[in-house]
Amino acid sequence: MDNRIIGHVKRVNGPVIEASGITDAMMMELVRISEGRLIGEIVKLAGDTAVIQVYEDTTGIKPGDNVYGSGMPLSVELGPGLIGTIYDGIQRPLEELLEACGEFIEKGVTRPSLNRDKKWHFIPTEGLTPGSKIDSGFSLGTIVETARVTHKILVPPGVSGTIISISSEGDYTVENIAAEIETEKGPIAIKFFQRWPIRKPRPVKSRQPLSVPLITGQRVIDTLFPLAKGGTVAIPGGFGTGKTMTQHAVAKWCDADIIVYIGCGERGNEMTDVLTEFPKLVDPRTGTSLMERTILIANTSNMPVSAREASIYTGVTLAEYYRDQGYHVAIMADSTSRWAEALRELAGRMEEMPAEEGFPAYLPTRIAEFYERAGYMIVQDGSEGSVTIIGAVSPPGGDFSEPVTQHTKRFVRCFWGLDRQLANARHYPAISWLDSYSEYLNDVAEWWETTSGAPWLKNRAEIMELLQKEVRLQQVVKLVGPDALPDSQRFTIEVCTLFKNAFLQQNAFDDIDRYSSVEKQVRMLEIILIYARRGAEAIQRGVTVVKLRHMKIVQDIAKMKLSISNDDITGLDKLEVRLERAMDQLESIYE
Amino acid sequence: MNDISSIEKELLAGREYTGIHKIEGPLAYIKKTHPVGFQELVECVDREGNIRTGIVLDTSDDVVVVQIFEGTSGLTLPDTRMRFMGEPLSVGVSEAMLGRVFNGLGKPIDGGAAPPTEKLLNVNGRPINPTAREYPRDFIQTGVSIIDGMTTLIRGQKLPIFSGNGLPHNELAAQIARQAKITGDKSNFAVVFAAMGVKHDVARYFINSFEETGVIGNVALFLSLADDPSIERTITPRTALTLAEHLAFNKGMHVLVIMTDMTNYCESLREISTLRGEIPSRKGYPGYLYSDLAELYERSGMLKGFEGSITQLPILTMPNDDISHPVPDLSGYITEGQIVFERGMNARGIYPPVAGLPSLSRLMKDGIGEGMTRADHPHLSNQLFAAYSYVKDVRNLASVIGEEELTPLDHQYLEFGDFFEKEFVNQDSHEDRTIEQTLDIGWKALSKLPVEELHRVTEDEIEEYYDR
Numbered sequence A: 001m002d003n004r005i006i007g008h009v010k011r012v013n014g015p016v017i018e019a020s021g022i023t024d025a026m027m028m029e030l031v032r033i034s035e036g037r038l039i040g041e042i043v044k045l046a047g048d049t050a051v052i053q054v055y056e057d058t059t060g061i062k063p064g065d066n067v068y069g070s071g072m073p074l075s076v077e078l079g080p081g082l083i084g085t086i087y088d089g090i091q092r093p094l095e096e097l098l099e100a101c102g103e104f105i106e107k108g109v110t111r112p113s114l115n116r117d118k119k120w121h122f123i124p125t126e127g128l129t130p131g132s133k134i135d136s137g138f139s140l141g142t143i144v145e146t147a148r149v150t151h152k153i154l155v156p157p158g159v160s161g162t163i164i165s166i167s168s169e170g171d172y173t174v175e176n177i178a179a180e181i182e183t184e185k186g187p188i189a190i191k192f193f194q195r196w197p198i199r200k201p202r203p204v205k206s207r208q209p210l211s212v213p214l215i216t217g218q219r220v221i222d223t224l225f226p227l228a229k230g231g232t233v234a235i236p237g238g239f240g241t242g243k244t245m246t247q248h249a250v251a252k253w254c255d256a257d258i259i260v261y262i263g264c265g266e267r268g269n270e271m272t273d274v275l276t277e278f279p280k281l282v283d284p285r286t287g288t289s290l291m292e293r294t295i296l297i298a299n300t301s302n303m304p305v306s307a308r309e310a311s312i313y314t315g316v317t318l319a320e321y322y323r324d325q326g327y328h329v330a331i332m333a334d335s336t337s338r339w340a341e342a343l344r345e346l347a348g349r350m351e352e353m354p355a356e357e358g359f360p361a362y363l364p365t366r367i368a369e370f371y372e373r374a375g376y377m378i379v380q381d382g383s384e385g386s387v388t389i390i391g392a393v394s395p396p397g398g399d400f401s402e403p404v405t406q407h408t409k410r411f412v413r414c415f416w417g418l419d420r421q422l423a424n425a426r427h428y429p430a431i432s433w434l435d436s437y438s439e440y441l442n443d444v445a446e447w448w449e450t451t452s453g454a455p456w457l458k459n460r461a462e463i464m465e466l467l468q469k470e471v472r473l474q475q476v477v478k479l480v481g482p483d484a485l486p487d488s489q490r491f492t493i494e495v496c497t498l499f500k501n502a503f504l505q506q507n508a509f510d511d512i513d514r515y516s517s518v519e520k521q522v523r524m525l526e527i528i529l530i531y532a533r534r535g536a537e538a539i540q541r542g543v544t545v546v547k548l549r550h551m552k553i554v555q556d557i558a559k560m561k562l563s564i565s566n567d568d569i570t571g572l573d574k575l576e577v578r579l580e581r582a583m584d585q586l587e588s589i590y591e
Numbered sequence B: 001m002n003d004i005s006s007i008e009k010e011l012l013a014g015r016e017y018t019g020i021h022k023i024e025g026p027l028a029y030i031k032k033t034h035p036v037g038f039q040e041l042v043e044c045v046d047r048e049g050n051i052r053t054g055i056v057l058d059t060s061d062d063v064v065v066v067q068i069f070e071g072t073s074g075l076t077l078p079d080t081r082m083r084f085m086g087e088p089l090s091v092g093v094s095e096a097m098l099g100r101v102f103n104g105l106g107k108p109i110d111g112g113a114a115p116p117t118e119k120l121l122n123v124n125g126r127p128i129n130p131t132a133r134e135y136p137r138d139f140i141q142t143g144v145s146i147i148d149g150m151t152t153l154i155r156g157q158k159l160p161i162f163s164g165n166g167l168p169h170n171e172l173a174a175q176i177a178r179q180a181k182i183t184g185d186k187s188n189f190a191v192v193f194a195a196m197g198v199k200h201d202v203a204r205y206f207i208n209s210f211e212e213t214g215v216i217g218n219v220a221l222f223l224s225l226a227d228d229p230s231i232e233r234t235i236t237p238r239t240a241l242t243l244a245e246h247l248a249f250n251k252g253m254h255v256l257v258i259m260t261d262m263t264n265y266c267e268s269l270r271e272i273s274t275l276r277g278e279i280p281s282r283k284g285y286p287g288y289l290y291s292d293l294a295e296l297y298e299r300s301g302m303l304k305g306f307e308g309s310i311t312q313l314p315i316l317t318m319p320n321d322d323i324s325h326p327v328p329d330l331s332g333y334i335t336e337g338q339i340v341f342e343r344g345m346n347a348r349g350i351y352p353p354v355a356g357l358p359s360l361s362r363l364m365k366d367g368i369g370e371g372m373t374r375a376d377h378p379h380l381s382n383q384l385f386a387a388y389s390y391v392k393d394v395r396n397l398a399s400v401i402g403e404e405e406l407t408p409l410d411h412q413y414l415e416f417g418d419f420f421e422k423e424f425v426n427q428d429s430h431e432d433r434t435i436e437q438t439l440d441i442g443w444k445a446l447s448k449l450p451v452e453e454l455h456r457v458t459e460d461e462i463e464e465y466y467d468r
């Protein structure tokens, strides 16, 4: 394969190569360069010259080297064996590369993305026999991929017709034939895996409105700034404010079926961390290891920059493939800024006219296209599936006015802004309750209220109002000191401080606190609101703020997140009863 | 590889051309060459027959751009000879390089003969496969409280010092190099020191410090000083890290790499980028500065099944003490935390003048606590950070409304803050505290606060350590 010479190298400038004498090439075609067969992609064609973006280190490539065509666009392999695997940005399996070339990645080494020898147990869909009609997106049968994931072997998009033959139950490799289908264009053999170009969204039947939250177990997110399944969110923040930790926490505890985690231009050790930690962690909902639902894509900062550009498309394509099987998939891209910078670097090497801060003018279009691949869909066979995109943004200097943050904001509907001050004070997650927002609030309110039976939206509004009020009060305090405020206002500050410590702060390293169930979140908020409401009443009756602050129960409320586990909701009921009683007592003195 | 191309390579390697088309700063443009490889090593022979080293930055069938590390001063257009070596820039490395001094390209400059070569390695290294990494979790005791207690250094970490001109970053780096130990571990260690654009007396300071403690025999120095050609600085850290990788992963040593000053390194990159007319990103630095720095910083860590490790301690001076300047900013995005200096602390006579809040060690979470440092360490450091952060608020408030107007509680916080800075952070540059001492001082500081304020430590910890 790939032995067709379609041109020759003319110029090498880092990861960008100009080729001349081009015949018979297409835009976005996957090509190979020189005898080392480095992988590249044609990104520009003009006359008989082409510009090629190369996914590997181009050291040693010289003018005159051959360019080989492949006749196909840069694609990923989709089939059983993706889950639990770690890939680089162009879907090379890193564990196999380790075997092939050792600890340090060598260029020009490739291995098939899906293992060719492994056998999978296939059970055909009941009722499918030769002569059955079948459409694209329908399942030919299933394979148990991991304890958590049952993989459907789908008829690829665009293929439909009558089954000529279908494999019986048995063990097969991905290259075996699952079925043969007679189509309008003649018979087609469908293997247990398929290919799909990474830059092209996979087709669906229709888009659905969003109404189900993606529960993350992170209180500030779920309760204040919820994300919907099929939604999009950006997490911007300067270095060390907690982007990666937030992404990891969501990847670990959210209620998606499948996680695609993309380390795009970030640290090697962070991927190692995921690789060592995830297999040991147990999904609270299914009891299976977290690795049994996770795919990792690692194109770390020191790996080739072009592959970094490709990595997020690779990731979202894998996500769409599982969505098409009827799964809810969440993808984390850490960090989309590194992807944007890769675009900038490549554009610069191609001597394109820059727009803002050196970024190419098409940056916003590319960002929009990426986030548009999220959604809650009716997939081709009529079932539901979703892709939720959670993108970290790393603004230079932590300044949110820069182009990537600004453009991303235009295309996402949820924004978890990380705050340097909070991070410095070790208030984690450092998600600012003032800058963040979620446009999914009303979409998911019904789900919350039916699930929990609590007036969720109203409770949330109440605490948000207190937080807003506190900001203004703090401004006054900064000018004249706290003594100038009346007790009722000082109590508002007290409640907010308690809410921040007891509710918003969540320690990712604590075994109990790292994940809060829906019920625990609802009950915790209610307890704090009871303290706020009854405290305010008590002050009306003459109770002092000092008395309220020194109530013994306040210490217990402050520690409820750590002391009461998710399966012990009665612990919170008891706390609530004690709180009401303590308030009764306090008030009775002033009766 | 087919035979023809390898024969061709043999024939072409070392092919030489006389005459340069154009010189621009450290860049030489040569026309009408055979096909030259990207990043190929070039020997540039000047009129006197001296050989300079260069690499190919851009190659095409029309013109080849070569960057010359020793600079181009003294080169003439007609009679400079350019020899294309047909291979990438490599450096010969060996354990015998310890105890010696080299220039940025790895040539000895201490008067001694070139040490024997154990391996010839490409200076750019190759990216570590993330699956090959071992997640670092071994605590290194530096004897410096603010580091051990609050921004713990872990073996295999890359933890830079963000400093400013005139601040004692060299003292702190030397102190760490002197005192760093891993509890109960006496295995072989080495220091690789790379100086980029710093003054002679800085290099001298480090050499003296290594000599005094008798470790100089375990130190390899790569010096590209302020009066050396600025372009050499772009290769110096790469040469140094190539040796570090050899020592760590072929020789099983624990290597501490000190690189100073990364800001100078970045300025040299900017210089080349500007000359080539590349589209700049912020403050004129090239758009690939992040990737370039990552190529250096990511050459640290530990590998599964390997004995050794590379711990990096890069030093950079923040222009105008501005942490949002591209050099500290991009570094902070790549490194595993940062130790940030504050000029005000220095002015108040506190050494090391580490600003607690913006400093961070991302790897400490897995390297501290029971069985590693002490069980109360994670909560204690968390509580100290939280309390110290409140101190900053109170100080601001006091400067507006006056200290008299503060509540009694706020006064207690001020007292805590002063104690924390003067007793916990502040120490002598030769004082080597054990982790227990460090944590105990931390508790002494917390004991200045009422117990109800301590939300982040447990009852048991309070029982055991809090001084009522």
Ligand SMILES: Nc1ncnc2c1ncn2[C@@H]1O[C@H](COP(=O)(O)OP(=O)(O)O)[C@@H](O)[C@H]1O
Pocket (backbone or CB within 6 Å): A237, A238, A239, A240, A241, A242, A243, A244, A245, A246, A428, A429, A430, A506, A507, A508, A509, B360, B361, B362, B363, B365
């Ligand atoms: N939820 C959290 N719980 C505890 N610590 C956290 C949390 N979020 C962040 N941190 C701390 O902050 C550090 C930096 O967080 P990280 O997510 O790596 O930042 P970023 O990706 O924004 O640079 C972590 O190493 C950890 O010490």
Ligand SMILES: [Mg+2]
Pocket (backbone or CB within 6 Å): A243, A244, A245, A266, A334
């Ligand atoms: Mg991060």
